[in-house]
Amino acid sequence: MTIELLRFTTAGSVDDGKSTLIGRMLYDTKSLFEDQIEQIEAVSAKRGDEYVDLALFTDGLRAEREQKITIDVAYRYFATPRRKFIIADTPGHIQYTRNMVTGASTAELAIVLIDARKGVLTQSKRHGFIATLLQIPHIVVAINKMDLVDYDEDTYRAIVSDYRDFVSKLNAKNVTYIPVSALVGDNVVDPSQNTPWYEGPTLLHHLENVNVGASRNYTDFRFPVQYVLRPNQNFRGYAGQLASGRVRPGDEVVVFPSGLESTIKEVVTANGNLEEAIAGDSVVLTLNDEIDISRGDMIVRTGNLPQKSNELDATICWMGEDPFDPSKTYQLQHTTRVVRAMVTELTYRIDVDTMHRTPAEVLKLNEIGRVQLTTTQPLFYDRYNTNRASGSFVLIDPATNNTVAAGMIRGESRDVDDLMEGETKADDTATRRERSENVVWEAGALDLAERERLNGHKGAVLWFTGLSGSGKSTIAKLLERRLYERKIHTMFLDGDNLRHGLNGDLGFAPEDRVENIRRVSEVASLGYAHGNVVLCSFISPYQRDRNFARSIVPDGNFFEIFAKCDLEVLKRRDPKGLYAKALSGEIKNFTGISAPYEAPEQPELVIETDVATPEQLVDQLIEMLETAGII
């Protein structure tokens, strides 16, 4: 039987019993050795402890053993017949956010400890926030010291309820709650007789059965070249580890930054050539063409490209002793590539305890913020939340060579005004929102909240994007009918309609398309401000235009919906005969044929119009709106 590997992180404060919990897991799974146990017994006795302090198994360095606190990330190992576990044991107190981020960066599961006597504290939230920020796919909330609250079910339920309220704001996915006592051993390895009201798994059972590999991306092939092997004139191989995706001989690939194309010749390992390599494999690739490739280059599949930019929007955790210095140039290490980078703007700081965003001039040790970066050479990246491996980086201070920040890429750089609440200005030069001079915004007599109260639902903008004929308008109209039946106020904006009036002066050249979308976005925003659910159906091929539409509606009220349909299906369907004309050249600048279409990077919903029926898709949309609390 294959033994699987699960890396998890633990966070909790000095008193939550985190070290004891780990000690308990090691002890109960018989992962400790007699000499280790004897050593700990001796130390405990010397210190005058009444019982053998299980926490001593994990408190590594002498300094912290003396101070009785863990001060750095320590790695622990234990195994059961099913799985090997690597624990990144991180301290929980405020000054060590950096350690928590470090431990979380490689983890697939986080255990957040809560002291049952104290309930949900600020730091329990901080741990959840960091776990979510680092995209750890599984969170376990271990409610510890149940023995000290007499295994009271209500106490447990109240804490679960409090924490649920909190994580609902976070976008956290799989959260599991387990009542335990690390000291006594309840529900850690063995089910407890003391919690008959609890029917869930023990902690170890959960760790042994939770889905692993969930944080890996097996779709997008990204191969950062680590090292070039050239043992002789006949062999030129590129050594590296697949950051994500899969690769097989014969695959068509493109190499960045050169942009040169080739095909995979072999996937070489010392154990023989492979039929396929997958995310996480360390292999050597050879290509069928002689291309100049060196360390730091990235090999990807043709047709599935990473983002490319030298202006990045990112969340960083500052880890340096010296605060971030805006006048300084840092080294940025991303996959196997190192470039120089300037932090051009500190957009805001996130208070890890309240999650509030505040404007800031500086980021200090253990602080997290959103920044805009400019690099000397473009990076080839994916967003962190779609690809941890190609969306992460560190900043290095060239003066000390220390790693001073951990970064997670959100996307291409945006302007601060675009991101701060209350401000509504887009960065793109193409769709800059300009204000006429001497015009002051007239505050409406009624505000949005009043309108929403009257309507009984919230306002929203649903932006349907997709190729011509992909079913955007069909679905949007069906949806509008369903919403009407539920007495929901709607507005429907569609490309063809608006081009007859408001946008009658615009053609299909790129700049006209941009202006078209700018006007539509403004109209949608007005409709939203009046409490409507605005349905917009536009091909809108450029991401930046859709980003603009998004930027003028508050977060959580804008839904980008990608009507996805195979191009070949569209060409066959071609209800208006447009594809035929485009293919024959009769229509110029036709999206998908002779003009580009940028598929949404992060749509709220993808509706596959060539797979599901319109009714099914409308059901999905209704569910999305209900989940988001709009209707």
Add this chain to the structure above:
Amino acid sequence: MKSYLQSHLKQLESEAIYVMREVAAQFENPVLLFSGGKDSIVMAHLAYKAFYPAKIPYPLLHVDTGHNFDETIAFRDKYVEKIDAKLIVRYVQNSIDNGTAVEETGPYASRNGLQTITLLEALNEFKFEAALGGARRDEEKARSKERFFSHRDAFGQWDPKNQRPELWNIYNGQKKPKESFRVFPISNWTELDVWMYVQQEGIELPNLYFSHQRDVIKRDGVLLAASDVVYPVGDETIETMTVRFRTIGDMTCTGAVESPAATIEDIVDEVASARVTERGARADDQRSEAAMEDRKKQGYF
């Protein structure tokens, strides 16, 4: 749906190979420390795989205390020839002769501590910027916080308070002149992982690891092999026992365990159910409770 789960050994191997390649790419002059013990043999095996079909782009360095088992040295030379690697050997005896190291005297004398001196001298002599070692975090508590890329100051010293955070698999090997790194590609392996990997890969090991008859002396609960440098003191006696070694280091401090395990399969079973850590059989760690931490600050692995 197709499962993409990889076994834990495959993931550990891939991680180690990744780290070994990072070292080759980030440093101009690295070296792989090789003692002839199982961990360093596994390291050499991984290095061979990391750069296949090319040769390992760095040399192997062995710090010989002069108190090694003959089997270790014979195995070392044969193995290095087999994988076509370059081997450098430096001797603790030379450091003693040059007066840079002072030999302990008496029946309990060990050259283990002196290895650090010879190692630092060798790193200095060849101006190695990074030394790859086979240390693992599960071996001892002080190692549990060790980084993959462990920074050492210009004197080869480790400062536990001043280690760089390591995030994801991004390793920062930037340094000032004269500073160096110790790099531990198999940090995340346990003793059992090493043995399972040896089994999986069919890696050859010195016979010392397998059960055999040997004359031993029991000292402070540790079975030491009787030899010119380890002899009975007081009421100690030499006994012939069926033993094997779980680690192979300097004869003066590497203890054997009583064991009938004669094959890799036996050993994997034995290690899986072992009740004493492998370092528990090393006399050098028992000198004080924080022994490892002290030695590490001085530049020991």
